[in-house]
Amino acid sequence: MLMAAACGGSEPASAPPAQSAPAAAPEPTDQAGGPGVIAGSVTFAGAAPKPRPLPMDSDPQCAAAAPGATSEVIIVGAGNGIKNVFVYVKEGLGARRYAVPSTPVTLDQQGCRYVPHVLGVQAGQTVLVSNSDPLIHNVHAMPKNNREFNFGQPARTPPVERVFNQPEIGLPFKCDVHGWMNAYVNVVTHPFFAVTGDDGTFEIKGLPEGTYTLELWHERLGIQTMPVTVSATAPAKVTASFKVAS
Numbered sequence: 001m002l003m004a005a006a007c008g009g010s011e012p013a014s015a016p017p018a019q020s021a022p023a024a025a026p027e028p029t030d031q032a033g034g035p036g037v038i039a040g041s042v043t044f045a046g047a048a049p050k051p052r053p054l055p056m057d058s059d060p061q062c063a064a065a066a067p068g069a070t071s072e073v074i075i076v077g078a079g080n081g082i083k084n085v086f087v088y089v090k091e092g093l094g095a096r097r098y099a100v101p102s103t104p105v106t107l108d109q110q111g112c113r114y115v116p117h118v119l120g121v122q123a124g125q126t127v128l129v130s131n132s133d134p135l136i137h138n139v140h141a142m143p144k145n146n147r148e149f150n151f152g153q154p155a156r157t158p159p160v161e162r163v164f165n166q167p168e169i170g171l172p173f174k175c176d177v178h179g180w181m182n183a184y185v186n187v188v189t190h191p192f193f194a195v196t197g198d199d200g201t202f203e204i205k206g207l208p209e210g211t212y213t214l215e216l217w218h219e220r221l222g223i224q225t226m227p228v229t230v231s232a233t234a235p236a237k238v239t240a241s242f243k244v245a246s
Contacts, residue, residue, distance in 0.1 A: 032098055032191045036207030036230035040238035042085045042200045042216060048076035049244070054113075054180045061135050062112035062178060071180075072117045073220050074244075081200020082242060084118040085218045086169070086186045088193035089204070090225065092212030098190045100124040104161070107173070107183060109137050109153070114173060114183030118219070120193040121185060123167055128159040137178070143171045146187070150176070169217055184219055203235075216240050 051070035
């Protein structure tokens, strides 16, 4: 009961308040079925940082659920590839408008961590917030351009739906009780985005031919932008490298 009281936020999980209906969006005019592909990799410059243990000892249930868990702030894998870099087309699509996917994106809580740690979603697309842990969490989103929310989510309760209607990069989620629990949702107006995998690679498909500005965002290492020209003949290859600021 004490944990339930502590983890609870400003909204009850059993009946979260209804959100105001979003303004009617313009009808989509384009489909993400173009011939263009961007394939790339993002690497870490220098010696990879050593994994840092997560201090879960304050909650024995969490410590037991994820023994040996390490920080997700900077994850460097094979070939110095950086995981969890959000890559998206920032400029170049002009007035094109794309339909919002009907399939929701899931943000789960597993082993006292948000899974995935970084995700992308199209503006207006449903985000399902789930709790797969056998204990209560609280879900606190702290946007700048969208509506803030904070609710408790006990174990074995149905997922909670949320929608972000405005574009926003690096929208932070956290748990106010488990300080190491955090995630970042990136909201864009089109489907041309990706998150780098364990080896730092990514792929964005379905683009029309043209020249674009690509932005790469990392929660700790910062932001990079670069031009890329996409054609139907072969995937556009891009590489980028991040380093820790001095």
